[in-house]
Amino acid sequence: MLGYVSVLLATALLATAAATEPSVPTRVELKPTVGGVEATFTLPAPVARFELEEAVEDVRADTWHVQTPGMALAQGAVSRTDGASFATFSVLVTPDSRPRDRRYPALTAIGGGWQIYGPYFKAAEGRSPIEGHVAPPKGWTTAPQAKSGRVALDGYVYVGPANNIAAGSATFVTGPETPTAMRDAVAKAASQATAYYTKRLGMGLKAKPTVMIALVPGFNPGWQGDTTAGPVASLRFFGPKAAQMDSDDTDRAVQFVNHEFFHFWNSRTFTSRNSGKEAWLHEGMAEYAALLASRQAGVMSEAQVGEALSGRLTGCANALKAKGLDADPPRRGGAVYDCGVLVQWIADLQVRRASNGSRDVFDLWRALFAEAARNGGAYDGAGFLARAGLDDPAADAPLNLLMRPGGPDRWPRLAQALEGLGAKVTPTRSGEAEREALVMHVLGQVCKGGRGFYGGDPEALKLDTRDRCGVLNGDPTVDTIAGHNIMTDVQAAFDAAGPICAAQGDIVLSLKGKAVATVTCKTPMSPRPLAWTVERWR
Ligand SMILES: [Zn+2]
Missing domain, CATH: 1.10.390.10 (Neutral Protease Domain 2)
Incomplete structure (x- = not known):
């Protein structure tokens, strides 16, 4: 009991001490050089270890070079190799040697100057805040603008020649x-x-x-x-x-x-309260709003918007299959955008219909933001869906069909529901979806671990197999599967592979008439991927 009391006392004393001591910032001085940017950290008091907020070891191993002798950087923290305390150190940040998925680049060259990602300099939580300073050479400046030599390090900052900056609406x-x-x-x-x-x-x-x-x-x-x-x-x-x-x-x-x-x-x-699980919400509207903005500006035609929506509907259906968007949301990759745009499109159609065309999806977001403003700036999927009409009890309400799991008739019913809201949606076959399904099925027969293929070449497909796919090892390039060209006649290839796999037969892959490999197909193909053409979208 006594121990318990003393712990409480100690905590109270510590809290008082922390509250009365002013929080002295760590100073980070940025000095552009020819090959990068030198950052000198000056700490308010010596420490044995300086932990950084974002560990990003892959980025730092590539771009951060500790300049101070006797010091090293490991696992997102700087320390002296002899374990002693220190109050200052310098790092030379050089440009990233390659782009990384879902990572901000540390340093990017722009017109002789630098785009710097500021948050990588931030100290771990609980440490003193950082204060960025920059002394640009003559003729150089910063953007966003530095105020009396101080730069905000909470986002990208440009330090470079002033004549690379032009003012306008941005x-x-x-x-x-x-x-x-x-x-x-x-x-x-x-x-x-x-x-x-x-x-x-x-x-x-x-x-x-x-x-x-x-x-x-x-x-x-x-x-x-x-x-x-x-x-x-x-x-x-x-x-x-x-x-x-x-x-x-x-x-x-x-x-x-x-x-x-x-x-x-x-x-x-404003921010999405559950931006990871509900990535479809903020990404979906950013992409759908972009379509509306492009249409408004005349950059896209009605037909081009319809084409974009065809791809989104097809992509979402083949990614989710029987899963509901609510319980099994995609967290990364194309499905976030495909399903996200689909949600916004449905909401848009419903709001338009309910208001006889006087309101649309932007009015819905306007109301969502107004409520977010009263709740610390955060909005979420439940708030959005309630406004968009998810509570409609009708079994065929399109948002219900998308958010909840469903059987094989779910996607055709959703397409039908879109028609009921004024769109024209026709079932079709998607070469792209069938190519992916066919190639992935064939790879699935021989690969262990990761597999895939590279797009971009209209005449052939380069497989991503490395040493994981037996007879298909070594990233071979192919243009024909089961006797049909998969770039120009993929539907025939898909249809030909079905009976072969059903009979556990051999599938030949070739390039320009020369056999590349033969794969024994041991598992039956899944049904043909669903696809639609959106002929009218509003
Ligand atoms: Zn985005």
């Missing part, structure tokens, strides 16, 4: 290597998206957003984008030909801007 940061057509398209989309969302949500942004465009010629071709506090949106184009942007790149950038700008409202101004 602050744009990009180097001379970015083609004018790309700058113009991004600036126009940013301005239109801001105006459109502000009007439709009845609410502007508190701070002017910053948009950074970077080209990274050393990475494999592709692109990546993300947003941080600031608010900042970063768009990065990869590959040796990144500077030769075509209209596809520009369209992608516009859709990206439209998507990310909606996050300035639904992720940065």
Whole structure:
């Protein structure tokens, strides 16, 4: 009993001490160099170990180089190798050597300057807050703007030549290597998206957003984008030909801007309470809002929006199958977006129908945000679904069909329900879905562990098999399965494989008429993937 009391006393004393002592920040001085950015940490008092908030070992192993002799970085913490205390250390941060999935890059070059991810400098919880300082060389500046040498490190910050910054409806940061057509398209989309969302949500942004465009010629071709506090949106184009942007790149950038700008409202101004489990909610609306914004701006036609929705409906049906979105939500990958867009599309159709076209999905989000404002800024799926009409007791109410598990007739019933709301949705076959189902089924016969394939080549498919797939080891490229070309005639290939697998026969994979491998198919194929064409979406 005595012990219990003394513990209580000690806690009370500690709490008093902590409350009266001012919280002295850790100072982080950022100094740009030719090869990166040097960060010097000055701690308020010596420590034996300095823990960082985000461990991201893969990123730091690649980009963080401790400069102070006798010090090392391991498992997200800096310490002296002799175990002694220290109050200062320096790190040279160099650009990431490759992009990483679901990770912010530590450092990206833009027009001779740097895009720095600030939160990687933050100390672990319970430690003193960090205070970023930067002394840019002559002619250089920062974005978002530093205030008397202090930069916020809660998101991306650009430190570089001032002439890479252009003002507009947002602050744009990009180097001379970015083609004018790309700058113009991004600036126009940013301005239109801001105006459109502000009007439709009845609410502007508190701070002017910053948009950074970077080209990274050393990475494999592709692109990546993300947003941080600031608010900042970063768009990065990869590959040796990144500077030769075509209209596809520009369209992608516009859709990206439209998507990310909606996050300035639904992720940065307000937040999803269960953003992991309910990723479909904030991602779905960002993507659906982007479609509406592109349509509004004339960047997409009615038919193109319908085509996009066809892909979402088809993708969601084949990802969820019998599972309900409520109990088994996807947390990553394309299904988050596919099913998320489908939810928003249904909600949009229902709100329009119920209001004779005077309200739509933006009005629903406006009300959701108004309620979030009274609840600390957070909204959630239950609140959204109640507003969208999930409580409709009708068995064929489309949101019920999507959110709850269902039998084989569930997806056709959902398509029917969409028709009842004014859309025109016709069953079809999807080459893309059948190609994926066929290739994955064949790989499933021989692979142990991870397997997949690479897209991007219209004439053949490169398999991702490494040493895990027996006769298909070594990432072979194929264009024909079961006697039919899987790029130009995949439905015939899918139909031919069915009877072979039912009879446990052999499937031949080949490239340009030359056999690559023969796989014995021991398990029957699943039914053909579902697919629809959305001929009218509203
Ligand atoms: Zn998003």
